[in-house]
Amino acid sequence: MSELLKIMYVDDEADIRTIVEFALEDEDDFELKICASGQEALDTVGDYCPDFILLDVMMPGMDGPTTLQRLRELPDFSCLPVVFVTAKVQPHEVAHFKAIGATDVIAKPFDPMLLPEQVRDIWRSIVHE
Numbered sequence: 001m002s003e004l005l006k007i008m009y010v011d012d013e014a015d016i017r018t019i020v021e022f023a024l025e026d027e028d029d030f031e032l033k034i035c036a037s038g039q040e041a042l043d044t045v046g047d048y049c050p051d052f053i054l055l056d057v058m059m060p061g062m063d064g065p066t067t068l069q070r071l072r073e074l075p076d077f078s079c080l081p082v083v084f085v086t087a088k089v090q091p092h093e094v095a096h097f098k099a100i101g102a103t104d105v106i107a108k109p110f111d112p113m114l115l116p117e118q119v120r121d122i123w124r125s126i127v128h129e
Helices: 013-022 038-048 064-072 091-099 113-128
Strands: 003-008 030-035 052-056 082-086 105-109
Touching: 003 013, 003 038, 003 091, 003 113, 030 038, 030 105, 038 052, 038 064, 052 064, 052 113, 064 082, 082 091, 091 105, 105 113
Parallel strands: 003 030, 003 052, 052 082, 082 105
Antiparallel strands: none
C-alpha cells in the first residue's frame, strides 16, 4: 500500500484500545484515531474522515450495530467500510453483521501481530471490488 489509510477504531474497553493502538500506530501506511464509544465515533467521524472503521459490537449505550446504522444515515459516510471486531463469529452472526452493512468481521481475540495485515487484506478486497 502506498497511500495513507485513515483508520478509526471504536471500542469501550481500554485494554483492547491499547492493544489495537500498539498493533497499528507504528505502521507507516496507517493513521489511527481511537474512540471509546459509538457516540464519540459519530461525533468525530466528520472531522477525521476515516477511510475505514474497526468497530466493536458489544458496547454499553450505543452498540456497534446501532453505531453502524447511525453512520449509514450520514450522507458522507453511507458507504464507508466498517469492519466489526467481535467474539461473535459464528457463521449466522457474521452473516447477520454483513446483512446489516458490515464490510467484514475480525474475530476477537485477535493476534495484535497479525492485525495490520488483516486490515490491509480487507482494505485490498474493498479497493479491488
